[in-house]
Amino acid sequence: MNLLRLVFEELFYRKVSSLIILLTVIIAGTVSVAIYTLSKASENETRKIMREQGLNLYIFPKGTNLIDFYSIGNTPSFPEEYVDKLAESKTFDAVRHLTGILQVRYSDWTDPNGSSHQIVLLGYKDEAMQRFLPAQETMGFDVEKGKVHVGALIARNIRAGDPFIIKGSDGRSRSFQIEERLEEGKGMIDQGVAFNLGDLQDVLGMQGKINKIEALGCVCKDGRIKNARNQVQAIFSDLEVTELSSIADARENQRLMMNKYGAFIIPFVILSCLLITGLLFYQNVTVRSHEIGLLKAMGKSTYSILFLIIAKAFFLGLAGGIIGFFSGHLVAEYFGKEIFRFTASDIKPLWNVFYYCIILFPVLWVLASWIPALLATRIDAAKTLSQE
């Protein structure tokens, strides 16, 4: 008889024990997937908030007067290569998402109706790749050359479909295609225009210059912000780091807290479930000692006996992993909306996690059944079969 058939016949015969083992996998899968999905959703929302609010660390030339920076705009600039040098430094790891920015007040922008306004111009350099650190999704503004994103207050003065026209420092007017009209409530950019850095440098005649680097630094209370300051100053002593606290900080703290709990809860639940599974398989082997003794007497090999136990664990692990993935997603969707107020779109099935589930859970459950399976191979057939 086919051994696989024997596995399934036994699995369906001892329904209660099989169901409890399946349940342990489902619980482990559900908890792991739910926590991981919520953590990812929280991370995505944090990223979204940060993208809307801007990054939380500003790197300025040393001695920059921030009042002047925001009100007048004639603060010192520095070479844009500084961003790349920081990104390429192996010792610079406390800060992520380095974005070089040229930000100036432009006092005489004339809208299509002929009215003059003071606006803010922001030129964004493409976010620098820190190739010595794990890759992350970019957070900064990504403005294509020849295009602009206009703030809500400025957009009111430009009709849909019209270009954005601005006079350069050389007296020549330049026209840009408006790629996006931003919504209101995004801070300084409400009264500003976001350019590609190269375009704005050309408008202002400030080729190769920026006056600020925005970045994301960890706001946790473990001194990493201080570390970031030290790291920047070790590379460029003429720069200094300023922290901007925001809602994003709180959100980031929430995410870190979730990760911290997740790092404890997921292994705890999985290990508990594995322990229960190990005990259930031990009980299963004890109950089946006569069957196993008989198979040995019939000349079945040690591998066949191992297979009977391990294959059962594998199939239950696989089934539980698949069910656990989907139930974990449903739990994350339910609690994500109810407790964390995530937007529905942030909680999506993480298909890469699904692949982990269908590999990891069968493997873990096979490992949990390993000792009972070994004990099964050591059953003394003569002893068990001669019992009256």
Place this chain on the structure above:
Amino acid sequence: MIELKNISKEFTHGTEIFTALSDISLKIKKGDFCSVTGPSGAGKSTLLYVIGGLIHPDSGRVIYNGMDIYKLNRRDINQYRSKNLGFMFQQFHLMPYLTVTGNIRLACDGKNIEDKISFYLEKCSLADMRNKYPSELSVGEKQRTAFIRAIISEPEILLADEPTGNLDAANSEILMSLVKDYNKGGGTVLMVSHDPEISGYANRNISLCKGRIQLNKTEPSS
């Protein structure tokens, strides 16, 4: 066919040493029907399992068709059991989750086995029970299923450990006539039993006491 040479086996229970077999030498020829009798603890079952390759003796050799089975590697000893031996036990040991045919199929490979199974089911009056589970069978039916499982692969030797121990007189008689038929067909039987009547089916009686052979008598063929 099988020769036991100076087989000894002791078991230890705590500090107590129990001698199950003591310097047993025995030859079993093809076609023998041996009944092994003796009081409890005489070493009857141990003798059976030593021949079955399931209890490694402390000393001595078990030679089957010229090869010492305890010098075989694990794979070959498994093959020795699966190809040459059929086991029957007092407790039947049927898989509770397999039907009658499922239990019989456990012991045989191959695709064209159905006719053979049907033949034996018919012969053992189990044709109507083929799709029943052990829990739905009487003890006699269970033991007949175990008998078919033991002989379906046509082993040379049937090792039976108190096969009638749980059967009433009528069922014992049915089973023993089936075993006798198997023996008449050329099969060798080694059967452990307490029941003196069962010994009447055998052509050779081996009596053990305290691990030693007390009687090894061949009866004229009945």
